[in-house]
Amino acid sequence: MARTAGSHSDITGPRLQQAALQLFARHGYAAVSMRQIAAEVGVQAGALYNYIPDKQTLLFELMRGHMDALLAARAQHGGQGGALARLEEFTRFHISFHLARPDAVFVSYMELRNLSPENFAALEDLRRRYEDELEGILRAGVAEGAFAVADTKIATLAVIAMLTGVTTWYRPKGRLTVAQVETIYWDMVRKAVAR
Numbered sequence: 001m002a003r004t005a006g007s008h009s010d011i012t013g014p015r016l017q018q019a020a021l022q023l024f025a026r027h028g029y030a031a032v033s034m035r036q037i038a039a040e041v042g043v044q045a046g047a048l049y050n051y052i053p054d055k056q057t058l059l060f061e062l063m064r065g066h067m068d069a070l071l072a073a074r075a076q077h078g079g080q081g082g083a084l085a086r087l088e089e090f091t092r093f094h095i096s097f098h099l100a101r102p103d104a105v106f107v108s109y110m111e112l113r114n115l116s117p118e119n120f121a122a123l124e125d126l127r128r129r130y131e132d133e134l135e136g137i138l139r140a141g142v143a144e145g146a147f148a149v150a151d152t153k154i155a156t157l158a159v160i161a162m163l164t165g166v167t168t169w170y171r172p173k174g175r176l177t178v179a180q181v182e183t184i185y186w187d188m189v190r191k192a193v194a195r
Helices: 009-027 035-042 046-051 055-075 081-097 100-110 115-143 153-165 178-193
Strands: none
Touching: 009 035, 009 055, 009 100, 035 046, 055 081, 055 100, 055 115, 081 100, 081 115, 081 153, 081 178, 115 153, 153 178
């Protein structure tokens, strides 16, 4: 199928993903049609299929892209010092990374139910890799005698839920800076796992 005159895959593809992300975050995956996405991008609905085979694949690619970016950014951080220092770094990283991407975070958490079983399993594997790093920090802290955590898996999920929740209320023009939010949340996380 020929591409629409004047369209460029290196421009239209990213615009398609950005439009879909914003629409899914605003209205929900089930309520958004490919026709709406096409209108947002400024192309004919049929032209979308030059870039993506279907809406399910689009949702999965958005969610996988978020997790790939998270894991890649995470690979550049952490791993230094004792468990307490690593937990603080993880906390601050998680908040700053996620606050910069509120739509991606919302879609990645709220639209899991709309993934096919195969796509859900693939995404869960990526999420588990991220969770495993935090659980490893918590286990190290218990071994060092720095943390008192009865179940490191439950604590991992609770900490991630608490940290990710900041994207629902934080506003860049609000009374707190990202650094201030990081410090407040770090204090709560530290107290939650402290001996």
